[in-house]
Amino acid sequence: MNICSSKFIRLKRGLMHSFIVSCLHSNSSKWVEPVGHLTEINVYNSATKCKVPFVLRNINYASWYMCGPTVYDSAHIGHACCYVKFDIIRRILQNFFNINVVLVMGITDIDDKIIKRALTLKEDFRVVSSKYENEFFEDMHALNVLPPTLCVRVTDVVPHIIEFVKSIVDKGLAYKTGDGSVYFDTAEFKQYGKLCPVNHEVGDVFTPKKSVNDFALWKASKPDEPFWLSPWGKGRPGWHIECSTIASCVLGSSVDIHSGGIDLLFPHHENEESQSCAYHGVEQWVNYWLHTGLLHLKNDEKMSKSLKNTISIQELLSSHSADHFHCDSYIKGIRGNCQIQESVLLEKLAYTRQNFVTALADDFDTAKALAILMDFISDINVMLQASSQEYVSFRNPGVIAAASSFVQHVTSQLGLSFLDEEKSINYHEDASKIMDMVTEFRSEVRKLALLNLKNKRTEANVEHNKQLLVACDQFRDKLNLVGIEIKDHGQKSSWNRAKK
Numbered sequence: 274m275n276i277c278s279s280k281f282i283r284l285k286r287g288l289m290h291s292f293i294v295s296c297l298h299s300n301s302s303k304w305v306e307p308v309g310h311l312t313e314i315n316v317y318n319s320a321t322k323c324k325v326p327f328v329l330r331n332i333n334y335a336s337w338y339m340c341g342p343t344v345y346d347s348a349h350i351g352h353a354c355c356y357v358k359f360d361i362i363r364r365i366l367q368n369f370f371n372i373n374v375v376l377v378m379g380i381t382d383i384d385d386k387i388i389k390r391a392l393t394l395k396e397d398f399r400v401v402s403s404k405y406e407n408e409f410f411e412d413m414h415a416l417n418v419l420p421p422t423l424c425v426r427v428t429d430v431v432p433h434i435i436e437f438v439k440s441i442v443d444k445g446l447a448y449k450t451g452d453g454s455v456y457f458d459t460a461e462f463k464q465y466g467k468l469c470p471v472n473h474e475v476g477d478v479f480t481p482k483k484s485v486n487d488f489a490l491w492k493a494s495k496p497d498e499p500f501w502l503s504p505w506g507k508g509r510p511g512w513h514i515e516c517s518t519i520a521s522c523v524l525g526s527s528v529d530i531h532s533g534g535i536d537l538l539f540p541h542h543e544n545e546e547s548q549s550c551a552y553h554g555v556e557q558w559v560n561y562w563l564h565t566g567l568l569h570l571k572n573d574e575k576m577s578k579s580l581k582n583t584i585s586i587q588e589l590l591s592s593h594s595a596d597h598f599h600c601d602s603y604i605k606g607i608r609g610n611c612q613i614q615e616s617v618l619l620e621k622l623a624y625t626r627q628n629f630v631t632a633l634a635d636d637f638d639t640a641k642a643l644a645i646l647m648d649f650i651s652d653i654n655v656m657l658q659a660s661s662q663e664y665v666s667f668r669n670p671g672v673i674a675a676a677s678s679f680v681q682h683v684t685s686q687l688g689l690s691f692l693d694e695e696k697s698i699n700y701h702e703d704a705s706k707i708m709d710m711v712t713e714f715r716s717e718v719r720k721l722a723l724l725n726l727k728n729k730r731t732e733a734n735v736e737h738n739k740q741l742l743v744a745c746d747q748f749r750d751k752l753n754l755v756g757i758e759i760k761d762h763g764q765k766s767s768w769n770r771a772k773k
C-alpha cells in the first residue's frame with residue numbers, strides 16, 4: 274500500500290479530548306446554533322473555540338466558502354497543507370456522511386503584491402495572476418485535491434463589490450476618507466470582535482482611519498495602478514470585501530462553513546463576518562469557521578510567499594515515501610502458507626469499520642481514524658508474514674480480500690494515493706503479465722534446482738544446481754534494481770513493487 278505520507282495529517286486544533294456541550298469560552302455566547310438538520314458530526318468551531326454539533330440549515334447541501342490564494346507567485350507546501358486538509362474534510366462530509374457539499378473558492382487576482390510583481394516583470398497584472406492561478410490549480414490537481422464547485426475571481430465581481438460597499442456606507446457603518454478610500458467603522462458596528470476580542474483604540478495621526486481596527490472596503494488607486502470607477506472615485510476593492518462579496522453572491526446571507534489557514538482568523542475573517550452581517554442585516558453570517566494550523570519552518574517562521582522561504586509543491590511530490598502490504602499474492606494463491614485467523618480478522622474488520630467513522634464524526638479526527646486503520650493493516654501484515662514451514666491446505670483468501678478491499682475503499686474515499694504504484698503497473702496489464710511469467714519461470718528453475726540438490730546425484734550435478742540457484746538470486750537482485758521485488762516462499766515466489 275502506498276500512502277502519500279504528507280497526507281497523514283493531524284486535523285486536531287488544540288486540545289479537544291471530549292465533546293463539550295456547553296462551551297465555557299465567552300465567545301460561545303455570541304454564536305447562535307443554527308436551526309436545521311442535525312448531523313452525526315461534532316466540529317471544532319473557531320467562533321466558539323470548542324466542538325459543537327454540526328447542524329446544516331438545509332439537509333440537501335452544505336454551503337462552504339474557502340479563501341483562495343493571492344496569485345502573484347507559485348504555491349508552496351504551506352498551501353498544500355491547508356488545501357489538502359480541507360479536501361480531506363470535504364471528502365469525509367461527502368463520502369462518509371453523504372453530505373452534498375457546494376464549495377466556492379475566491380481567487381484574489383488583484384492586490385498590492387500582484388501589482389508590484391507585474392511592475393517588476395513589466396507585464397499586465399492579469400497575465401501574472403492568470404499564470405499563477407493556472408499553476409495553483411495544476412498543483413492542486415497533482416495533490417489530488419478536488420476542484421471547487423465554483424471558483425470566482427475578484428476581478429469578475431467588482432460591480433457587486435461596489436454595490437456591497439455602497440450598501441454598508443448607506444447604513445452608516447462605513448465612511449469615506451479624503452483620498453477616496455472607504456473604511457468600515459468598527460466602533461459603530463457593535464458586534465465587531467466575534468472571532469477575536471479587540472480593543473476599540475483610536476487611529477494614529479498617520480492614517481485617515483478613525484480607529485486602528487477600521488479596515489479598507491475600497492482603496493483609492495495610486496497613479497499608474499489598475500482601477501475601477503466607483504462612487505468614491507478611481508479605486509479597487511479592499512482585501513476582505515472580496516471574499517464577503519463572492520461568498521454572498523453565490524451562497525447568500527448565511528453560509529454553513531467558511532475556511533482558511535489560522536493566519537486568516539484575524540483580521541481577515543473577523544472583518545468578513547462583520548461586513549457581511551452589516552450588509553445582510555443578520556446576526557450571524559457564517560455558522561462554522563474552520564481553520565487549519567500553519568506550516569512553519571525550523572526557525573518558527575511561517576512559510577509564505579512574501580517571506581520568500583517556500584518549498585514548492587513539485588519538490589514535495591518528487592520525494593514522498595511509500596509503504597507496501599502484500600494481500601494480492603495471497604489472494605491469487607501464490608503465497609499459500611500464511612497463518613490467517615479468519616474469525617479474528619473478521620472481528621477486527623467490524624471493529625475497524627465502526628470506529629473509523631466514529632473517529633471521523635469527532636471533528637474529522639483523521640489522525641485517530643488512520644491510526645485505527647494502520648492498526649488493522651499491521652494485523653493483516655502480521656498474519657500474512659507469519660508463514661508456517663508446512664504447506665497450509667486450508668486457505669481463506671475471501672476474508673483477506675474483504676479486509677484489503679475495505680482498506681482500499683476508505684483510503685480512496687479520503688483521496689489518499691492508495692496503491693498508486695501498483696495501480697500504475699496494473700494499468701499496464703502487459704507489464705503485469707510479463708512479471709507474472711518471469712516470476713513463474715524463475716520459480717520453476719529454482720524448484721527443479723532445489724529438488725535436484727535434495728536428491729544429490731553426482732558432484733557435478735550438485736555444482737550445476739548451485740549455479741542455477743545463484744543465477745536465480747542474481748536475477749532477483751537485478752529486478753530489484755529496477756524496482757521489482759521478488760520474494761521466495763519455499764518453492765514458490767511472488768513479486769511486487771520494491772519499497773523506495
Ligand SMILES: Nc1ncnc2c1ncn2[C@@H]1O[C@H](COP(=O)(O)OP(=O)(O)OP(=O)(O)O)[C@@H](O)[C@H]1O
Nearest residue numbers: 341342343351352355533534567568576577578579
Ligand atoms: N505556511 C502555511 N501553512 C498553512 N497554510 C498556509 C500557509 N501559508 C498560507 N496558507 C494558507 O493558504 C491560503 C492562501 O494563502 P495566501 O495566498 O495568502 O498565501 P501566503 O503564502 O501566506 O501568501 P502571502 O505571503 O502573500 O501572505 C490561506 O488560507 C492561508 O492561510
Ligand SMILES: [Zn+2]
Nearest residue numbers: 340341516541
Ligand atoms: Zn477570504
